[in-house]
Each structure stands twice: as C-alpha cells, then as structure tokens.
Amino acid sequence: MDYQQLHLEVVDNVATITLDRPERLNAFTERMRAELIDACDVIDADDGIRAVVVTGAGRGFCAGAELGDAGGDTFDAGARGRNTQGVNRDGGGQVSMRIWELKKPIIAAINGPAVGVGITMTLPMDIRLAVPDAKIGFVFARRGIVPEAVSSWFLPRVVGISKAAEWCYSGRIISGQEAGDAGLVTVVPAEDLLDRAYAIAGEIATYAAPVSVALTRQMLWRGLTFDHPMQSHMVDSRAIQSLGAMADAKEGVTSFLEKREPNWSLSVVDDLPDVFPNWHPPDFS
Secondary structure, X not given: OOOXXXXXXXXXXXXXXXXXXXXXXXXXXXXXXXXXXXXXXXXXXXXXXXXXXXXXXXXXXEOOEOOOOOHHHOOOOOOOOOOOOOOOOOHHHHHHHHHHHOOOOEEEEEOOOEEOHHHHOOOOOOEEEEOOOOOEEOOHHHHOOOOOOOHHHXXXXXXXXXXXXXXXXXXXXXXXXXXXXXXXXEEOOHHHHHHHHHHHHHHHHHHOOHHHHHHHHXXXXXXXXXXXXHHHXXXXXXXXXXXXXXXXXXXXXXXXXXXXXXXOOOOHHHHOOOOOOOOOOOOOO
C-alpha cells in the first residue's frame, strides 16, 4: 500500500509507525484506518521485525476522529453512504482488533494529545509511554456517542472499572501524569520519550526469541478472556511442550551455558506452534 497518512520504517529489527498528519494533530481518518491495518499485516509477515513503536508526527499523537470533513454527520453511517441494514464495525475497533492479533510486541510513544480513538487504539498495545502533559481524553460522551475501538473491554482491564467509568462518563481531558498515576501509561520526559521506547523495543529485538515473544503475547492477551486458570495451565503446558522440542529452546540453554549471545533460528511466520486448539473467535458477521 502507498502510505499517505503514516510512515513505516524499520531499523535494527524495530519497526516505527509514525502517524503523519501533523497539520491536523494526526487526526484519524478512513485512510489512516486502512493504512494502520496494512502496516500490521506487513509487520507480521516480516521475520526481520521483532518489535514495533508507534508515535505521532509533530506535536501530537492523534487528536481523535477527523471531525472537519463530515461535521455533524461524522458518526452517522447512513449519512456517509454506508449500509445500515446490519452492523457497521467501527473503524477504530477494526484497528484495535488487528493490533490485538499482532504477533509482535508493540509500544505506544504518546508524544502529545491522544483523544478519542487516538488513545483507545493504544489500549491493545503492550506498553504505553507518554509525556507528562500529553492531554488524554475518552471524550465520547461529550460528542454524543459512546466509547469505541473495543475500549469498553480494554480500558477497565488496564485501569479498573471505577477509573474507566470516571473518565468515560465525564469525558474530561486528563494529563499524562494523571494517566500515569492510574496505570494507563508510564510517564516519560518529552526529551526521553522515543529513546525510552526504542530502548525497550531494542532489548526485546536483541535478546528475546521472536517465536517465544509472539507466543507469549498471544498467551497474555487471550488469557484475559479465560474464565478458569486451568485454561491457562493447559495452554502453558502445550506451549512448553512444543517450544521445548524446538531449536530456540536448545539454543537458549546452550548459549546460556556457553556464556554467549543466542542465535535464534525459528520464524514467527513459519514456526509459531498452535497451542490454542479450541480457539475460535466468535463470528458476528
């Protein structure tokens, strides 16, 4: 895809997605939705990418949905020519679900305002770093709509139901510092934000076995849907049994004993074992 509203770059096994509409504080559009999903597809298909950082161009991360084009009809599917006989999946939710399915660890470096979908799209990311004055807002009730991008599922799991309710009911803007105090983000000085994000991504990309990381990511996120710890125990057991017989486990132990850096050989694209034999996401089509 020819990216027009984001920039994708890969350096030292770390991909950077930069939302790139700085003149509009990187406001979210239908084009950006499609580009973000495509970028995730590209990243998952490339074994040379081992971690991802997402940030925004200019002084903002993402100011939320672009309201200037359709005005009051922004959220009216019928007015925008869509079929209203069924359910139109919201664009932010499509991005969030694609990020949730990503096989690579993904870090949000929130460098400025992150409002509406600009913050909800980061909830399925693994790590969120933000500058102290980031200006974060779950502003949906102030726009006459409701939380989107699967945030009603993710947000309470990150900060608890009471804090999620307070932020969503009021729709007020909170600072990066307040978000940090509630556990939504880790607060980092602006001058250190990207360095910190790349340090985390680089450590993963350099030292961790890619297949181990990909499988661990699935285990952590999918495990949030389990209703009994025995389900996680069975997944753990299948994963240990599968990976224990594969080359990276042998290399991990051998390199440790030989006091050298490991040389991982397994491919996330080709070698990721299926340890969720009964995993079938619901079909709501």
